[in-house]
Amino acid sequence: MKLMVLSKKEAQDILTNKIYILLVFVQIFIIFGALGLGMVSSVVTDPGLLDKYGATSSLKVGISEDLKNTSIVNNLKDQNLNLVFFKDMEEADKQLGSQLVAVIRVSPPPEENILFQSDTSNPFYPAVSEKINSAVDKFKLEKKLKSAGISEDLIEKIENPIILNKITINNDNLSDLAMNTSYFVEIIYGFIVPFVLLLPFFLASNIVTDSIVGERERKTFEILLMAPVSSSMVIIGKILPIFSFAMIQGITWAILLDILGVPIYNLFILILIMILVGLAFIGFGILISMFVDSTKEANSAITLTLMFASFILFIPLFMKVPYFESILNFIPTVLMVKMASSPSFEPSSMIYLIPTFLLSTLIFGLTVRYFRHERAIRL
Amino acid sequence: MRFLKITKWELKNTLSSKKFITIIILQFGLLILMMSFFNMFIGSIESEDGISLSPSLSKFASIDVSDNNSFIITNLNKEVLDIRLVDYNNSLKRLRDGKTTAIIVSPENPREKIESFQTINIDLYINSEDPKQSVVLNEVNSTLEALSTSISDEWINSLIPPEKIVDPEVKEEKKGEFLPLQIIKKMMIAILLFLPLFLFGNMVVDSIVGEKERKTGEIIIAMPLSHSDIIMGKNLAIILIIALQTAIWIITLLIAGFNIKNPQLVYLIVLLTSVPIIGITSVIATYSKNYKEAEIGLSLVYIIMVGFLIIPALAYISTRSLSSNISPMTLVMRIFSGEAISGVDFIIPIFSILMVSLISFWTSIKLFKRDDMVFGPRPNLIRIIMDFLGIKKREFK
Numbered sequence: 001m002k003l004m005v006l007s008k009k010e011a012q013d014i015l016t017n018k019i020y021i022l023l024v025f026v027q028i029f030i031i032f033g034a035l036g037l038g039m040v041s042s043v044v045t046d047p048g049l050l051d052k053y054g055a056t057s058s059l060k061v062g063i064s065e066d067l068k069n070t071s072i073v074n075n076l077k078d079q080n081l082n083l084v085f086f087k088d089m090e091e092a093d094k095q096l097g098s099q100l101v102a103v104i105r106v107s108p109p110p111e112e113n114i115l116f117q118s119d120t121s122n123p124f125y126p127a128v129s130e131k132i133n134s135a136v137d138k139f140k141l142e143k144k145l146k147s148a149g150i151s152e153d154l155i156e157k158i159e160n161p162i163i164l165n166k167i168t169i170n171n172d173n174l175s176d177l178a179m180n181t182s183y184f185v186e187i188i189y190g191f192i193v194p195f196v197l198l199l200p201f202f203l204a205s206n207i208v209t210d211s212i213v214g215e216r217e218r219k220t221f222e223i224l225l226m227a228p229v230s231s232s233m234v235i236i237g238k239i240l241p242i243f244s245f246a247m248i249q250g251i252t253w254a255i256l257l258d259i260l261g262v263p264i265y266n267l268f269i270l271i272l273i274m275i276l277v278g279l280a281f282i283g284f285g286i287l288i289s290m291f292v293d294s295t296k297e298a299n300s301a302i303t304l305t306l307m308f309a310s311f312i313l314f315i316p317l318f319m320k321v322p323y324f325e326s327i328l329n330f331i332p333t334v335l336m337v338k339m340a341s342s343p344s345f346e347p348s349s350m351i352y353l354i355p356t357f358l359l360s361t362l363i364f365g366l367t368v369r370y371f372r373h374e375r376a377i378r379l
Numbered sequence: 380m381r382f383l384k385i386t387k388w389e390l391k392n393t394l395s396s397k398k399f400i401t402i403i404i405l406q407f408g409l410l411i412l413m414m415s416f417f418n419m420f421i422g423s424i425e426s427e428d429g430i431s432l433s434p435s436l437s438k439f440a441s442i443d444v445s446d447n448n449s450f451i452i453t454n455l456n457k458e459v460l461d462i463r464l465v466d467y468n469n470s471l472k473r474l475r476d477g478k479t480t481a482i483i484v485s486p487e488n489p490r491e492k493i494e495s496f497q498t499i500n501i502d503l504y505i506n507s508e509d510p511k512q513s514v515v516l517n518e519v520n521s522t523l524e525a526l527s528t529s530i531s532d533e534w535i536n537s538l539i540p541p542e543k544i545v546d547p548e549v550k551e552e553k554k555g556e557f558l559p560l561q562i563i564k565k566m567m568i569a570i571l572l573f574l575p576l577f578l579f580g581n582m583v584v585d586s587i588v589g590e591k592e593r594k595t596g597e598i599i600i601a602m603p604l605s606h607s608d609i610i611m612g613k614n615l616a617i618i619l620i621i622a623l624q625t626a627i628w629i630i631t632l633l634i635a636g637f638n639i640k641n642p643q644l645v646y647l648i649v650l651l652t653s654v655p656i657i658g659i660t661s662v663i664a665t666y667s668k669n670y671k672e673a674e675i676g677l678s679l680v681y682i683i684m685v686g687f688l689i690i691p692a693l694a695y696i697s698t699r700s701l702s703s704n705i706s707p708m709t710l711v712m713r714i715f716s717g718e719a720i721s722g723v724d725f726i727i728p729i730f731s732i733l734m735v736s737l738i739s740f741w742t743s744i745k746l747f748k749r750d751d752m753v754f755g756p757r758p759n760l761i762r763i764i765m766d767f768l769g770i771k772k773r774e775f776k
Binding site for chain 2 (some may be wrong): 145162169
């Protein structure tokens with residue numbers, strides 16, 4: 001009952017904290033912004049999507065007017081490149097880097113050697129380069145085969161020696177992705193999902209630090225410690241509301257992502273990971289508030305701690321270190337990526353959660369111990 | 380120059396604080412961590428042909444391979460795919476249960492088919508429920524494209540005598556640096572350089588709001604110092620600490636081998652940028668009644684300021700638009716990249732720095748001069764604006 005009274009008071013404090021409410025809304029903007037950015041960058045880098053959305057006008061390639069109606073120009077047109085014909089190729093060179101992404105030169109027959117100059121700093125360079133390479137490869141192969149007088153049937157066979165037959169199963173449970181492209185899936189599941197789901201706990205550690213240091217600055221901490229409740233109950237009473245709010249936000253963001261076209265699988269396992277990581281974050285917040293004297297110090301210390309935590313949690317997602325691969329699997333965000341994107345659940349993967357569990361328990365144990373120590377000193 | 384007395388006090392208090400020194404050391408540790416990550420990241424993306432900023436989780440998607448002749452399995456990308464060599468019948472159940480994203484089935488005798496000019500059919504079973512299907516498909520397509528090219532070449536070589544093959548030469552000349560690489564290289568250094576400017580907002584808040592909360596504002600105001608001396612003195616102390624921190628960071632970056640051209644000018648512009656940031660922080664601190672209010676204001680304004688610095692810089696990298704020069708970060712980025720910058724390019728950012736600095740410090744001093752701002756009750760924002768505009772409150776007789 002006493003626990004409930006303390007938790008209710010904390011919950012009221014949190015809900016009237018304008019900065020917390022503001023940051024909850026900021027998170028919604030972050031989710032929409034990250035998703036939008038993922039979509040735009042997917043379209044820009046994917047030639048297929050550029051074609052699909054008719055956004056090929058920016059893929060400007062300069063070529064000589066003399067090459068109109070030649071096989072290379074037809075191949076380039078098939079790739080939906082926006083060809084700009086020039087009488088004077090020096091003019092095209094001048095426009096490379098400003099108006100044009102690439103300039104193509106073809107030497108006169110019979111060699112027909114190709115030189116393409118490209119501006120790699122252009123955002124559309126990857127798509128343009130892929131399209132030009134496809135057109136050029138086709139042109140080269142056709143030229144090789146035609147020069148040897150090979151029949152059209154055989155040419156077609158040589159051009160496509162492998163045929164890939166795609167057979168889809170589980171079509172009833174089709175993944176409802178906003179964008180079914182490799183880049184989008186990698187960026188969203190590989191970074192955005194764990195980032196968004198853990199964001200509320202970053203805030204929670206800040207709020208819990210504020211709450212304890214605030215009590216100390218207002219000189220109400222001693223009154224709280226004098227209350228006839230155990231140290232563990234005081235800590236639970238302090239963290240229960242903010243922890244619950246953070247969990248509610250985390251689950252809400254997972255549902256929101258699902259609605260926005262990022263299906264989140266294994267939600268219960270993700271909740272378990274969020275509980276463990278959240279406990280560690282909040283435990284750290286309380287530990288920091290035990291060691292500092294003012295809000296200023298607390299804010300600086302928690303900012304630094306969260307920056308270090310970000311490194312540990314998110315940098316492994318961008319690392320390619322084969323030697324440490326087995327170690328990286330124990331990072332909770334790596335496990336979150338695998339769980340959130342897998343329709344099935346492998347019980348054996350829970351072994352990777354053991355270090356997180358041990359670390360969270362250790363941090364929380366230390367928190368309770370130091371809180372008792374602080375209480376002993378103050379009373 | 381009386382404000383220097385306040386600056387001296389503030390500096391003495393701050394620099395003698397063990398906790399402040401600890402925080403500075405921790406911030407330095409953070410810089411070292413960021414630098415090592417940056418170097419590792421650059422190394423990793425420069426080694427690839429297709430440079431991208433996407434996460435590089437190994438074994439992200441899984442694929443079962445039924446391939447007795449090792450026709451496909453050796454060519455699949457083992458960094459991205461978790462590849463498992465399996466029997467076809469067992470795989471289908473795993474696929475239906477969602478335990479793997481896809482199964483690829485290689486033909487029984489691919490070598491014989493290649494030698495007899497037969498098209499090779501490869502079946503790829505994909506679990507539609509798995510969102511990673513596009514990753515697998517992408518990798519399979521790349522692998523099969525490479526295999527197709529090699530088979531086509533083998534067929535051509537066996538069909539056509541070498542002297543008859545006309546093979547046009549293809550050459551690519553690249554100009555400029557890859558956009559993602561530019562973003563990482565330039566933006567990361569720029570962010571590292573500007574980071575110290577945002578790490579000391581709490582100190583400004585503490586030195587102004589702290590006086591209100593601790594009720595020590597009265598004592599300071601009662602001293603033989605003007606209000607502007609107090610505000611300028613306190614803020615100058617923070618700017619000097621930022622100057623020290625930024626200098627340490629730039630020296631560390633240079634020692635670590637980061638290519639920063641014209642470091643003195645870079646340092647000067649970064650330091651100049653700190654003046655309006657501290658000025659705006661000071662306005663928020665003077666207006667706020669307590670820490671919480673100041674934090675709300677700071678969070679909002681810092682988001683806007685970071686956006687103002689970063690967005691034009693990003694726009695400059697991708698579009699080279701001259702209007703992007705409005706952000707001092709763009710200017711700094713251009714200076715440390717060794718670009719030729721005309722005097723005109725300096726005018727816009729320097730002018731905006733000066734204007735924002737003047738307006739913010741003037742506002743902060745004006746606010747601090749008002750007794751109701753320091754001792755309360757604080758008037759509402761509209762009243763303050765009307766007072767600034769010289770519109771007097773109507774008095775009823």
